[in-house]
Amino acid sequence: MSGAFKSDDRYEGLSSYLSGNAELSSVISRTDVPNLMLIPSGQVPPNPTTLLQNSNFNFMIDTVKELFDYIIIDTPPIGLVIDSAIIAQKADATILVTEAGSIKRRFVQKAKEQMEQSGAQFLGVILNKVDQQLGSYGAYGSYGDYGKTKKSSKSKKH
Structure with missing residues (x-):
């Protein structure tokens, strides 16, 4: 930091x-x-x-x-060294920060459990370095014709 x-x-x-x-x-x-x-x-x-x-x-x-x-x-990542668990015991609350795609879900779950065992309130997980392109499916106006208006296909007669 x-x-x-x-x-x-x-x-x-x-x-x-x-x-x-x-x-x-x-x-x-x-x-x-x-x-x-x-x-x-x-x-x-x-x-x-x-x-x-x-x-x-x-x-x-x-x-x-x-x-x-x-x-x-x-702190260093919890689970790698005991330091994080010692410090968490003195905290009012803890937050787990993890990088998208770099850690397996079971490791995040284990880290969460270790933080909860410290006695401090566990506030949640922050997921950083998220690939914004992966989240585009279903976004407003970006999937199919949702939110778009079609132009009239009337042909002009002369």
Whole structure:
């Protein structure tokens, strides 16, 4: 997510804060979008799961809930690493984002079940990168003559 928004150039991030090497205020970055701030991931630590289970993570979640109206936490795909499930336990709600045509339905169903087991409210699935051409069948005015008027075939007599 941090790559989608231009933010302050910072070397420190979430891993720096969680490991005790930075203050929370120093890892919150402003972006070029008004009222949108982010915490970049920072350096990949050798023990990310351990960092998410320490008291700094709980303190951070409690603090940002007081500071901001909405908090969006972008995680690795659930099922690949335990990190997403740990973070989901601290969330008020979860959303599963998946790319059209790249994941089998049973994997999406399993990921949904894992998110529901975290205890957070599951809001639904966002399907992105949908091929708009595939959805044209049956669209208004694009299938058969529905919505079209026929021209009169009267011939002119001279």
